Amino acid sequence: xxxxxxxxxxxxxxxxxQFVHAxxxxxxxxxxxxxxxxxxxxxxxxxxxxxxxxxGAIASNYRSSAKSVAADAVKNVAxxxxxxxxxxxxxxVGAYIDKVVPRAFRRPIDMTERDALLAxxxxxxxxxxxxxxxxxxxxxxxxxxxxxxxELGAYPRPWA
Numbered sequence: 001x002x003x004x005x006x007x008x009x010x011x012x013x014x015x016x017x018q019f020v021h022a023x024x025x026x027x028x029x030x031x032x033x034x035x036x037x038x039x040x041x042x043x044x045x046x047x048x049x050x051x052x053x054x055x056g057a058i059a060s061n062y063r064s065s066a067k068s069v070a071a072d073a074v075k076n077v078a079x080x081x082x083x084x085x086x087x088x089x090x091x092x093v094g095a096y097i098d099k100v101v102p103r104a105f106r107r108p109i110d111m112t113e114r115d116a117l118l119a120x121x122x123x124x125x126x127x128x129x130x131x132x133x134x135x136x137x138x139x140x141x142x143x144x145x146x147x148x149x150x151e152l153g154a155y156p157r158p159w160a
Contacts, residue, residue: 011150013054019062023069023141026104030072033065054147066141073137074130081133089129093121093136105145113145 014022016035023032038057054062073080083092097117101109109117120139125132140146 011148013148014146019065019147022104022146023065026100027069027073027137030069033068035061035065037061059142062142062147063138066138069141070134070137074134077130077133089125090118090122093125093133094118096133097121097136101140104140105143106149107145 016037019035020032024030035058038055081092081096083095087095094114097109097114101113101117117136117139121132121136123132124135
C-alpha cells in the first residue's frame with residue numbers, strides 16, 4: 001500500500017540559541033549578541049511560534065543583535081563582499097545577495113525579494129557602500145524568512 005499523508009503547515013520561530021547559531025554561521029568570526037525572549041524560562045525550549053509571539057521587547061532584541069552583527073560585518077566591506085576590481089557595485093552586491101540570502105532564508109529567493117533587498121542596499125549606499133551593506137544585513141537578520149522556518153506540504157509515509 002502506497003499512501004501519502006499530509007500535514008498542516010507549521011511555522012517555527014528560531015529559538016534564541018538557534019538565532020545566534022544561524023547568524024554566526026552566516027558571519028563567521030563575528031560575535032552575535034544573544035537574543036533573549038522575555039518570559040522564557042532558562043533552558044526552556046522555544047520554537048512554538050504561537051507560545052512565544054514576537055512582542056515589542058523581542059523585536060527590539062532582534063534589532064539590537066542584527067545592528068551589532070551588521071556593524072561588525074562591514075568593518076571590512078570589500079573583504080565581506082569579495083568582489084573583483086572590475087565588477088560594478090550593484091552587480092557585486094547582487095552577487096553577495098545571491099550567495100548569502102538563500103542560506104539565511106534556508107530556501108531560494110525570488111527576483112522580487114532580491115530586488116527589494118537591493119533597494120534596501122541602495123538607501124544606505126547613498127551615504128557609503130558600507131552603510132548600504134549594513135542595512136542589507138540588518139534587514140536579512142530581522143526578516144521573517146530568517147526568524148522563522150516552515151514545514152509545509154505533503155510528505156510520504158511508507159509505513160502507513
